[in-house]
Amino acid sequence: MTYSFLWHILGSAIGTIIATTSTPAVITPRISTATTSNPTATTITISSTAPGQACNLTSAPITTYTLGNGSNPKKHTAGEFDQDGILDIVVVNVGFNIILALGNGAYATPINFTTGSGPESVFVADVNNGNRLDVIVANYYRNSVSELLGFGGGRFTAQTAFITSSYPIAVVVVDFNAHNRLDLAVINLIGQTISILLGYENGSFGQQTT
Ligand SMILES: *[C@@H]1O[C@H](CO)[C@@H](O)[C@H](O)[C@H]1NC(C)=O
Ligand SMILES: *[C@@H]1O[C@H](CO)[C@@H](O)[C@H](O)[C@H]1NC(C)=O
Ligand SMILES: *[C@@H]1O[C@H](CO)[C@@H](O)[C@H](O)[C@H]1NC(C)=O
Ligand SMILES: *[C@@H]1O[C@H](CO)[C@@H](O)[C@H](O)[C@H]1NC(C)=O
Numbered sequence: 001m002t003y004s005f006l007w008h009i010l011g012s013a014i015g016t017i018i019a020t021t022s023t024p025a026v027i028t029p030r031i032s033t034a035t036t037s038n039p040t041a042t043t044i045t046i047s048s049t050a051p052g053q054a055c056n057l058t059s060a061p062i063t064t065y066t067l068g069n070g071s072n073p074k075k076h077t078a079g080e081f082d083q084d085g086i087l088d089i090v091v092v093n094v095g096f097n098i099i100l101a102l103g104n105g106a107y108a109t110p111i112n113f114t115t116g117s118g119p120e121s122v123f124v125a126d127v128n129n130g131n132r133l134d135v136i137v138a139n140y141y142r143n144s145v146s147e148l149l150g151f152g153g154g155r156f157t158a159q160t161a162f163i164t165s166s167y168p169i170a171v172v173v174v175d176f177n178a179h180n181r182l183d184l185a186v187i188n189l190i191g192q193t194i195s196i197l198l199g200y201e202n203g204s205f206g207q208q209t210t
Helices: none
Strands: 030-038 041-047 062-064 075-079 088-092 094-099 102-105 109-111 117-126 133-139 144-148 159-162 168-174 184-187 193-197
Touching: 075 117, 088 117, 133 168, 144 168
Parallel strands: 117 168
Antiparallel strands: 030 041, 041 062, 075 088, 088 094, 094 109, 117 133, 133 144, 144 159, 168 184, 184 193
8 A cells, every 4th residue: 555645844834943053954855655565564765865956856865764563654744853954754653753864865764752542643843942843743543642842863752642632633733822832733533623722832732622
């Protein structure tokens, strides 16, 4: 089975790409295919351009990863997680995987992080003003969203869960009420509701309102 994915670069979404080197984020990673060849493993293929080059999928180096048993990747996005000025990739499947870009189109072995059951959607943003990108995941089977706060170097805290309504399928981080703080908006499949969890800017969110 082949999965096709929405691909968006974080810079076009809400959130901040943190580049602390003088080199801007010039590498555009692309997951060109993501397939499950059998029920127990998923491979993803990443290609990217070398620094300073325009993206050319024909000539770009390609790296293939196996993301683990039953991993069934749902969504991926990009963010700068290790302060090298190059966009890294985050994939949600059984948990989430961070694939750090090493430069020159190379990527490190994926690192696994644990989320709730059935992570379905992922969004990256700095939700606690920590100057590092955090990861928010909607957990379909847990009726929750998990927050994993980034603290640099591609590392994250263990998850903190916040309750949503039934079967959350998508999460976005947005300043919902224009109070200059990032909130969570979650789409719940059952009941077709949207949960809003107002942010405190410190990594905590209030209880949902739907
Ligand atoms: C992409 O790379 C291929 C192989 O090197 C080359 O033939 C092609 O012209 C390049 N395309 C662009 C748009 O640069
Ligand atoms: C991630 O976790 C899955 C499930 O436990 C495992 O199969 C896979 O090998 C792990 N991947 C890495 C890169 O550690
Ligand atoms: C994959 O996970 C399933 C369910 O947890 C387990 O039964 C199976 O043995 C695992 N397969 C491999 C190759 O790890
Ligand atoms: C965040 O701020 C709220 C409101 O002031 C407070 O209730 C909560 O405990 C704080 N959370 C953390 C992790 O500091």
